[in-house]
Amino acid sequence: MTLVDILKSKFSNVSVHEINQDAHQVEVVFGKSITVTVSQIGDRFSASYPELVRDSRNGYKIQDGFAKDMLIDGIFWILNQVKEKGRVEPEIID
Numbered sequence: 001m002t003l004v005d006i007l008k009s010k011f012s013n014v015s016v017h018e019i020n021q022d023a024h025q026v027e028v029v030f031g032k033s034i035t036v037t038v039s040q041i042g043d044r045f046s047a048s049y050p051e052l053v054r055d056s057r058n059g060y061k062i063q064d065g066f067a068k069d070m071l072i073d074g075i076f077w078i079l080n081q082v083k084e085k086g087r088v089e090p091e092i093i094d
Helices: 003-010 072-085
Strands: 015-020 025-030 034-041 044-054 060-070
Touching (some): 003 015, 003 034
Antiparallel strands (some): 015 025
């Protein structure tokens, strides 16, 4: 199974397509504009995604997050967060 096939089988109602076959890069689009890019190198993965972070005024803002050297379960966790919340959130928000 390819990465595209795995992600399509795990996540319905999203657009999953390959953006670079040689680099094993896949784009997952939620709704009209929320995008997660996943890359595979061997049995490890990296992803860029929208992430909620604390800003300089002690509030929150959304910026591009990046994680690398993950197993596929880490990709599933990120994609579930984005599917449910539109972004990856910190574990504790006060």
